[in-house]
Amino acid sequence: MKIGILSYHFPPEPAFIPGSLAEELAARGHEVRVLTGFPDYPGGQVYPGWRQRWRHQTHSDRLTVRRVPRYAGGDRSAGARMASWLSFAGSAALTGRRFLGDVDALYVFQLPAVTFAAAGLLRLLGRVPTVLHVQDVWAEADRAGEARRWSGRLDATTRRIYREAGAVAVAAPSMRDLVVAGGADPRRVRVVLNWTDERIFRPTEPSPAAQRLIRRDGRCVVMHAGTIGVRQGLETAVRAAAALDNRMDLVLVGSGAEERRVRGLAAELRAENVRFVDRRSPLDMPELYAAADYQLVMLRNLPELRGTVPGKLQAALSCAAPVIAAAGGDTTELVERARAGLSCPPEDWAALSDRFWLASAIPPPARLEMGRRGRDAYLREMSQRAGVDRIEQLLVEVTRGAAGPPRRTGLAERPTGA
Numbered sequence: 001m002k003i004g005i006l007s008y009h010f011p012p013e014p015a016f017i018p019g020s021l022a023e024e025l026a027a028r029g030h031e032v033r034v035l036t037g038f039p040d041y042p043g044g045q046v047y048p049g050w051r052q053r054w055r056h057q058t059h060s061d062r063l064t065v066r067r068v069p070r071y072a073g074g075d076r077s078a079g080a081r082m083a084s085w086l087s088f089a090g091s092a093a094l095t096g097r098r099f100l101g102d103v104d105a106l107y108v109f110q111l112p113a114v115t116f117a118a119a120g121l122l123r124l125l126g127r128v129p130t131v132l133h134v135q136d137v138w139a140e141a142d143r144a145g146e147a148r149r150w151s152g153r154l155d156a157t158t159r160r161i162y163r164e165a166g167a168v169a170v171a172a173p174s175m176r177d178l179v180v181a182g183g184a185d186p187r188r189v190r191v192v193l194n195w196t197d198e199r200i201f202r203p204t205e206p207s208p209a210a211q212r213l214i215r216r217d218g219r220c221v222v223m224h225a226g227t228i229g230v231r232q233g234l235e236t237a238v239r240a241a242a243a244l245d246n247r248m249d250l251v252l253v254g255s256g257a258e259e260r261r262v263r264g265l266a267a268e269l270r271a272e273n274v275r276f277v278d279r280r281s282p283l284d285m286p287e288l289y290a291a292a293d294y295q296l297v298m299l300r301n302l303p304e305l306r307g308t309v310p311g312k313l314q315a316a317l318s319c320a321a322p323v324i325a326a327a328g329g330d331t332t333e334l335v336e337r338a339r340a341g342l343s344c345p346p347e348d349w350a351a352l353s354d355r356f357w358l359a360s361a362i363p364p365p366a367r368l369e370m371g372r373r374g375r376d377a378y379l380r381e382m383s384q385r386a387g388v389d390r391i392e393q394l395l396v397e398v399t400r401g402a403a404g405p406p407r408r409t410g411l412a413e414r415p416t417g418a
Helices: 016-027 078-100 112-125 146-164 175-181 208-214 235-242 259-268 282-291 311-318 330-338 349-361 364-382 384-400
Strands: 002-006 031-037 056-060 063-068 105-110 130-134 167-170 189-191 220-225 248-253 274-277 294-298 323-326 341-344
Touching: 002 016, 002 078, 002 112, 016 031, 016 063, 016 105, 016 384, 031 078, 063 078, 078 112, 105 112, 105 384, 112 146, 130 146, 130 384, 167 175, 167 384, 175 189, 208 282, 220 282, 220 349, 235 248, 235 259, 235 274, 235 294, 235 349, 248 349, 259 274, 282 311, 294 311, 311 323, 311 330, 311 364, 323 330, 323 349, 330 341, 330 364, 341 349, 364 384
Parallel strands: 002 031, 002 105, 031 063, 105 130, 130 167, 167 189, 220 248, 220 294, 248 274, 294 323, 323 341
Antiparallel strands: 056 063
């Protein structure tokens, strides 16, 4: 088939799902055309060596990538974010009819940032069969100040593209309820869990350098890797670790908008067992995972986050790292069902402290068994092969007009509460 892909971000940005999907579909013999922007994430500045212009197109065997200009404002403010989204929509509309006009099916990597662009393209391309792969909903936490003025328009546009899509794939089981409430036909909704970069995230042994960075003695180490932001609520983890100062270490690897606040709380509580490590390359992370005893996955107690599965969960499971999940909804359910670690409710520091204590008491052989079970679950339900198979099948179904009720064949197809 001729398959179009619309994605706000694309490699060399950290946009592994659309990038690996495009490569794999091309490897399977499809002609793939990607419409995206110039790389500027996460800093909001176009990458060195890149210059925004209208005629930028690269081509390899069966894969063509067309980049269009957009306002590179990053996430510094709601206004800058909205300017980036709307400018991308305008550029995609000007370019999309010619570039994607003859595709057999369109795949949209559906983040809020691409909503207006997707709506514009669907209007221009007519009845092109479309698969939306919904990754996120615009959370209430993101609707403050200037952003709130756009929420009604964004919601209306999202509802329209949910109705127009031939199929809607969701990245977590509970997200199904959100998109159905948003106007999607429940018969057209599928669960397609995200995968991770399996070339990088796989079981390994810790290097001496990783051991020195993560461990300082024989105590249990719980590591959180990634964004230190509003959604993670890492203040809860700091309070939980501070209560066990002599028993375990909490190591936070990464950075984000809430880093100063989290560091301040650790200093206020005199939590000497909480340590911060600067952001590292993804290539370094498997060895850091191996140097720690557990990976911490956290989400705040917000209704819209119950249907979110952070990418760090797939990375940890693929590396056979046992997990401590302090979240609600799908993240906790996936960990519990795989028996890949421990879990507790979100934003409950006492409950999380209890899990930290229990984690430190579990003997190393049992921890290794948790990790093994987690990797088995990843390979079975969340691997790249499983995900691309499901998306490819959806593209075939919408092209034939055959997207019907979902089949319940396993973990990825089972809605929360079923």
